[in-house]
Amino acid sequence: MPLAPALLQPVGQLSRRAEALAFDRAAVDPRTAQARLLLEYLEASKDTEFGRLHGFGALATPERFAARLPLMSPEDSQHWVGRLLRGERKLLTAEDPIFYGLTTGSSGHHKYLPITPGYRTAFQRTVKVAFWHLYRRFPRAFRSRLLYFVGPRRFEVAPDGLDVGSMSGYNFTEQPPLVRALYAWPGELFAVPDLNTRSYLALLLAIRGDISLITGVFPLPIISLLRDLEQRAEDLATDLERGTLRGAGPLTPHQQAFFARGPRPDLAARLARAARAPVEEKAALAWPNLDLCYCWCTSTAGSYVPELRRRLGPGVKVRDAIYAATEAWCNVPLGDEETGGPLAITSAYYEFIPEAGGDPVPLEGLRDGARYFIVVTTAAGLYRYVIGDLVEVCGQYLATPRIRFVRKAGASSNLAGEQLDESHVNQAVGEALASLGGELSWFALVGDTGGEQPGYDLLLEPAPGAALSDVALDALGAEVEARLGRIAYNYGLHRGGGRLRALRAVRVPAGSYAAWRGRKVAGGTSEAQLKSVHLYALRAEVPPEFAAISRS
Numbered sequence: 001m002p003l004a005p006a007l008l009q010p011v012g013q014l015s016r017r018a019e020a021l022a023f024d025r026a027a028v029d030p031r032t033a034q035a036r037l038l039l040e041y042l043e044a045s046k047d048t049e050f051g052r053l054h055g056f057g058a059l060a061t062p063e064r065f066a067a068r069l070p071l072m073s074p075e076d077s078q079h080w081v082g083r084l085l086r087g088e089r090k091l092l093t094a095e096d097p098i099f100y101g102l103t104t105g106s107s108g109h110h111k112y113l114p115i116t117p118g119y120r121t122a123f124q125r126t127v128k129v130a131f132w133h134l135y136r137r138f139p140r141a142f143r144s145r146l147l148y149f150v151g152p153r154r155f156e157v158a159p160d161g162l163d164v165g166s167m168s169g170y171n172f173t174e175q176p177p178l179v180r181a182l183y184a185w186p187g188e189l190f191a192v193p194d195l196n197t198r199s200y201l202a203l204l205l206a207i208r209g210d211i212s213l214i215t216g217v218f219p220l221p222i223i224s225l226l227r228d229l230e231q232r233a234e235d236l237a238t239d240l241e242r243g244t245l246r247g248a249g250p251l252t253p254h255q256q257a258f259f260a261r262g263p264r265p266d267l268a269a270r271l272a273r274a275a276r277a278p279v280e281e282k283a284a285l286a287w288p289n290l291d292l293c294y295c296w297c298t299s300t301a302g303s304y305v306p307e308l309r310r311r312l313g314p315g316v317k318v319r320d321a322i323y324a325a326t327e328a329w330c331n332v333p334l335g336d337e338e339t340g341g342p343l344a345i346t347s348a349y350y351e352f353i354p355e356a357g358g359d360p361v362p363l364e365g366l367r368d369g370a371r372y373f374i375v376v377t378t379a380a381g382l383y384r385y386v387i388g389d390l391v392e393v394c395g396q397y398l399a400t401p402r403i404r405f406v407r408k409a410g411a412s413s414n415l416a417g418e419q420l421d422e423s424h425v426n427q428a429v430g431e432a433l434a435s436l437g438g439e440l441s442w443f444a445l446v447g448d449t450g451g452e453q454p455g456y457d458l459l460l461e462p463a464p465g466a467a468l469s470d471v472a473l474d475a476l477g478a479e480v481e482a483r484l485g486r487i488a489y490n491y492g493l494h495r496g497g498g499r500l501r502a503l504r505a506v507r508v509p510a511g512s513y514a515a516w517r518g519r520k521v522a523g524g525t526s527e528a529q530l531k532s533v534h535l536y537a538l539r540a541e542v543p544p545e546f547a548a549i550s551r552s
Helices: 005-028 030-045 049-053 062-068 074-085 117-137 167-173 187-191 195-209 219-242 253-259 265-276 279-286 305-312 422-436 470-487 489-496 512-522
Strands: 099-104 110-115 145-148 163-165 211-215 292-295 317-320 349-354 371-377 385-397 400-408 440-448 455-462 504-507
Touching: 005 030, 005 117, 030 049, 030 062, 030 349, 074 099, 074 110, 074 385, 099 167, 145 195, 163 167, 167 187, 187 195, 195 219, 195 253, 195 265, 195 512, 219 265, 219 279, 219 292, 219 305, 265 279, 279 305, 292 305, 305 317, 305 422, 400 422, 422 440, 422 470, 440 512, 455 470, 470 489, 470 504
Parallel strands: 099 163, 145 211, 211 292, 292 317, 455 504
Antiparallel strands: 099 110, 349 371, 371 385, 385 400, 440 455
């Protein structure tokens, strides 16, 4: 009989203690900790082809490292990674890769990133420190199982025989069986190809799993789960009452055998009550032990947090999750209500390019409130690698700067000198929705240069069940434009000066977001990593699912 989560979770917390204490010691003197980590990486890789090419053995200080090495772009890295994929070794790191993470950058093209044992150890330090603090602040969230949104471990197999896929899927499948017992969702769930079938099974398993914690990256997959709960509660109650899987649709014999469970009339009665309850009470009835939801709350993600909070109900806390990419895990949220967290200084070496341009600076050169493009050096063989993410410094933890994610590089538009970026759009739409009410499944501000004057269209899809009349649509557009004019000075200036036409609010057909989501997941994108873009400079850049527009 497997051990109960209530017994395993304290053991997990004990295993995280050493890393949490080591992080606090480093955070008191982050400059020294960063220099020590960088030299560790250089020493380990000095005899690789890249290390010999750049003289790693002679780079005794961060200053020499910055002077000797040029910045590495994603395109630069792919030359080296391509050779690794074909089986060459000792190119970037002395360690051989064990996996290749597949990621999509702002260019929209897939990138392959080598994962080494040392890199996996490094990012696990960040996870351990973050969850050490979460456990201390929210012990009730660790008394039962958790939901963890992951992607498939294997999208393809590299020429050298290693799996290529999502980091979340790899991490999950590499956990010991005892640890995987803490998760309500088995890895087999994420191999179900049909998204609607997978979503229904996910709900059914989550209800049977008695969850106390939800963890994910972007909030929309979690919201989609909660929307499905609203729409499918009666079907779920029937299947729980009978021990069937009829609501899931057609299943293969293997899927039927794997996901089948016995009748649970107690859970069926609970779901029957949830079906009749207001939206704000459904999650509490489905998961009475649910205490915490841990996902991104900044940038584009922040626009969806109000609906997430409403659907979870007042008893569930929502906290910002680790700002991480396949390339690096960059901060350590400590469970604060404020978003962001201290730099993950024990997991990677960081430099920062000022938003306005200039030479990269180390962490001691950061200014509170300023924004920077983040540059990382990691145990996976990325050296002065420009991720393309803009971050903002937001205070300090001990002597270590706190950062939060703002936007991807390239998420900007400048039709007439207005210099908009995605953070302006997110703030304006979020404030407008808070003022006027309403929830959206998707939205984006899209540049238009086809008329006499350039300008912007606000494309949007109301959330399921959220009515939006033409009058309300126009009012929302006017409110967003007014707030954009205050938030982005140059937008207000050029609108007032007549260089930009008035913003138009445009409804896209219901189901557009669901169609886009389904296509992306079917094409190999991990749902856990599915993120919306909220600013396009040109309509041609908008995904085809959102191209059709409607006033009805």
